[in-house]
Amino acid sequence: QCPWGAPKTASISCSLADVMSEQLAKELQLEEENAAFPEAVAVAEGPFITGENIDTSSDLMLAQMLQMEFDREYDAQLRREEKKFNGDSKVSISFENYRKVHPFDSDSSEDEVDWQDTRHDPYRADKPTTTPKKGFIGKGKDITTKHDEVVCGRKNTARMENFAPEFQVGDGIGMDLKLSNQVFNALKQHAYSEERRSARLHEKKEHSTAEKAVDPKTRLLLYKMVNAGMLETITGCISTGKESVVFHAYGGKSATEDDKVIPPECAIKVFKTTLNEFKNRDKYIKDDYRFKDRFSKLNPRKIIRMWAEKEMHNLTRMQNAGIPCPQVVILKKHILVMSFIGQDQVPAPKLKDVKLNSEDMKKAYYQILNMMQRLYKECKLVHADLSEYNMLWHDGKVWLIDVSQSVEPTHPHGLEFLFRDCRNVSQFFQKGGVAEALNERELFNAVSGLNITADNEVDFQAEIEALEKMNEDHVQNHGKKVSTFSSDGDPPIYNE
Numbered sequence: 005q006c007p008w009g010a011p012k013t014a015s016i017s018c019s020l021a022d023v024m025s026e027q028l029a030k031e032l033q034l035e036e037e038n039a040a041f042p043e044a045v046a047v048a049e050g051p052f053i054t055g056e057n058i059d060t061s062s063d064l065m066l067a068q069m070l071q072m073e074f075d076r077e078y079d080a081q082l083r084r085e086e087k088k089f090n091g092d093s094k095v096s097i098s099f100e101n102y103r104k105v106h107p108f109d110s111d112s113s114e115d116e117v118d119w120q121d122t123r124h125d126p127y128r129a130d131k132p133t134t135t136p137k138k139g140f141i142g143k144g145k146d147i148t149t150k151h152d153e154v155v156c157g158r159k160n161t162a163r164m165e166n167f168a169p170e171f172q173v174g175d176g177i178g179m180d181l182k183l184s185n186q187v188f189n190a191l192k193q194h195a196y197s198e199e200r201r202s203a204r205l206h207e208k209k210e211h212s213t214a215e216k217a218v219d220p221k222t223r224l225l226l227y228k229m230v231n232a233g234m235l236e237t238i239t240g241c242i243s244t245g246k247e248s249v250v251f252h253a254y255g256g257k258s259a260t261e262d263d264k265v266i267p268p269e270c271a272i273k274v275f276k277t278t279l280n281e282f283k284n285r286d287k288y289i290k291d292d293y294r295f296k297d298r299f300s301k302l303n304p305r306k307i308i309r310m311w312a313e314k315e316m317h318n319l320t321r322m323q324n325a326g327i328p329c330p331q332v333v334i335l336k337k338h339i340l341v342m343s344f345i346g347q348d349q350v351p352a353p354k355l356k357d358v359k360l361n362s363e364d365m366k367k368a369y370y371q372i373l374n375m376m377q378r379l380y381k382e383c384k385l386v387h388a389d390l391s392e393y394n395m396l397w398h399d400g401k402v403w404l405i406d407v408s409q410s411v412e413p414t415h416p417h418g419l420e421f422l423f424r425d426c427r428n429v430s431q432f433f434q435k436g437g438v439a440e441a442l443n444e445r446e447l448f449n450a451v452s453g454l455n456i457t458a459d460n461e462v463d464f465q466a467e468i469e470a471l472e473k474m475n476e477d478h479v480q481n482h483g484k485k486v487s488t489f490s491s492d493g494d495p496p497i498y499n500e
């Protein structure tokens with residue numbers, strides 16, 4: 005044996021061509037980058053949020069949390085400066101545009117209230133407001149007509165806020181700007197065409213982000229609930245809809261601030277903060293005088309929160325009337341926590357998915373008939389999206405869910421919504437073989453207590469619309485004198 009040993013033949017692991025290959029270089033770099041910056045934890049695997057996993061799970065999340073805090077501080081400082089700058093001058097300049105946090109997905113100062121007050125129901129019918137019939141208000145030289153230039157100008161400026169959310173109107177509103185009718189109409193025209201254009205652009209974008217369950221802000225809010233001991237674990241997603249995402253969670257040990265005991269299993273409904281879907285819902289709220297004042301002043305983010313708030317109050321009304329429905333646990337911004345209908349993480353099936361025997365089917369029908377009547381008479385609500393998709397079968401009975409869009413019967417389109425509900429229910433049970441099921445017109449009369457005699461769909465619909473119109477006129481003419489809403493007795497004033 006040679007004392008120096010034989011030189012080992014170095015195994016050539018790659019050729020010169022490989023070394024020079026750009027392809028390989030790229031792959032190596034990617035590998036390195038992936039090791040240094042791992043992707044955010046996937047939502048689907050394992051529990052979604054628990055007490056432990058959140059704060060260390062993702063650097064990105066941490067960075068976003070910090071950035072959010074920073075932005076909030078920055079904006080608070082900005083607000084202080086704005087206040088100082090304006091003093092008590094009559095014309096004020098808004099610093100809104102300099103804010104760090106984009107106004108549509110940020111928290112403004114009033115939003116920083118951590119837990120919402122859930123006791124008061126602001127959706128009860130107010131006295132409706134009307135434009136004075138005479139066309140003027142006031143006396144003597146203080147008289148103001150609706151054509152008053154200054155008033156009109158201000159109104160126009162305020163109405164600008166009703167344009168599409170994406171349409172930047174600047175901060176003229178804060179500056180007490182006055183717009184002439186001509187300028188306003190030109191702007192309105194422009195806003196409409198912008199809205200259509202941006203809807204087209206949005207369609208594509210929406211699609212690609214639909215998979216991601218919730219945004220960082222929502223994650224943070226959910227985390228806070230877990231951290232506060234209110235929820236034990238958020239196990240995962242039950243449903244992803246156009247307007248909301250629903251999660252399952254195990255309730256925590258500590259009670260809510262108003263001492264409500266947390267149910268062992270909860271459903272968390274997160275209303276989507278992407279705005280375009282909600283514009284479809286305008287018709288539910290736009291003509292509703294209950295919202296006239298609130299709606300015109302709100303930004304889109306708050307409108308979404310209002311849907312959550314509305315669902316909460318409607319559920320509470322139903323609960324009080326003894327209608328089987330989820331029990332509200334807590335509302336936080338656009339997140340509604342309620343009791344879970346189902347067991348061991350398995351949600352109760354929708355009526356459309358469950359196969360009932362004929363006896364249960366009949367039982368379900370009579371129960372729904374009774375619930376619809378109570379919903380109308382006692383809760384003064386029309387579900388407005390009632391179908392086999394929004395009724396769950398659990399514990400041998402039907403549970404009503406999804407009531408964020410429900411309206412009062414006196415809503416300008418309330419009776420039409422009711423008729424649609426009746427049609428869905430009738431058709432479902434007639435197809436399901438319940439011989440006793442009323443047809444949609446009979447059901448409508450049975451629920452509303454009205455007596456519309458038309459024997460065909462078209463005439464029936466026409467009578468409904470006539471009634472709605474009559475009611476609107478009544479509201480307009482009698483203004484403050486309408487008291488039939490708020491006091492006891494039948495909800496609408498149709499039967500006077």
Ligand code: ADP
Binds near residue numbers: 244394
């Ligand atoms: P959407 O507006 O997306 O239809 P829903 O309130 O109808 O919202 O909820 C979507 C789905 O989530 C329901 O069809 C139901 O399967 C499930 N779900 C919602 N709330 C609950 C609950 N409290 N318990 C169990 N499942 C629920």
Ligand code: MN
Binds near residue numbers: 393394406
């Ligand atoms: Mn639904």
